[in-house]
Amino acid sequence: MTLETAEAVEDLTMSTDGTAYIVTTIALLGGVLAFYYFYIYNNPDESEEEEQEPEEEKYTPMEPRDFTLDELRPYDGTEGKPLCIAVNHIVYDVTKGRNFYGPGGPYAMLAGRDGSRALAKMSLDKSDVRDEWDDLNDLTPFQRDSLSEWEMKFQTRYAELGKLLKTREKEE
Numbered sequence: 001m002t003l004e005t006a007e008a009v010e011d012l013t014m015s016t017d018g019t020a021y022i023v024t025t026i027a028l029l030g031g032v033l034a035f036y037y038f039y040i041y042n043n044p045d046e047s048e049e050e051e052q053e054p055e056e057e058k059y060t061p062m063e064p065r066d067f068t069l070d071e072l073r074p075y076d077g078t079e080g081k082p083l084c085i086a087v088n089h090i091v092y093d094v095t096k097g098r099n100f101y102g103p104g105g106p107y108a109m110l111a112g113r114d115g116s117r118a119l120a121k122m123s124l125d126k127s128d129v130r131d132e133w134d135d136l137n138d139l140t141p142f143q144r145d146s147l148s149e150w151e152m153k154f155q156t157r158y159a160e161l162g163k164l165l166k167t168r169e170k171e172e
């Protein structure tokens with residue numbers, strides 16, 4: 001259709017020499033663009049979609065379970081491993097936030113750790129990511145509110161896996 005239109009336009013404008021060439025070129029360009037547009041929309045299998053899906057397919061959600069701090073440590077996203085973070089004594093699978101928490105990411109220091117104190121204080125200071133159990137009792141009301149907001153954010157964005165345990169001694 002578009003190519004025929006281009007020819008028709010060419011016939012009509014032949015008499016006006018210089019402009020005939022320009023009009024024909026524009027009409028032909030339009031035809032090529034229209035063809036490309038229909039080709040892409042009718043054959044989506046070869047375009048962008050293929051690149052987007054494999055990322056989602058590769059991701060296998062983690063099984064829900066509780067973690068001690070030590071058990072949480074390996075889930076730091078290194079070597080393609082899943083990523084977990086504890087917020088307010090709840091552990092989340094944050095693997096889909098790899099850009100934030102994965103190796104080299106801006107918040108990698110929170111990966112496999114209890115991120116509560118750092119998030120509550122909006123701090124990336126190492127001393128706010130502790131190796132020992134943190135009861136968080138000394139947080140100010142402001143920091144508690146901030147932590148609650150982070151908790152809500154994690155609840156909506158990531159899968160909850162279980163509790164952060166102080167120790168496993170009682171269970172075993």
Ligand code: HEM
Pocket residue numbers: 097100107118119122123124157
């Ligand atoms: C100059 C300072 C900072 C800037 C400009 C900044 C900026 C940002 C931006 C633009 C995002 C993406 C937000 C979104 O996708 O909804 C983000 C995410 C985040 N920020 Fe910051 N940030 C800063 C400091 C901090 C600090 C000090 C912390 C403390 C822990 C922090 C923790 C986070 C976390 C945990 C996320 C990821 C949330 C998620 O998993 O979706 N940020 N930040």
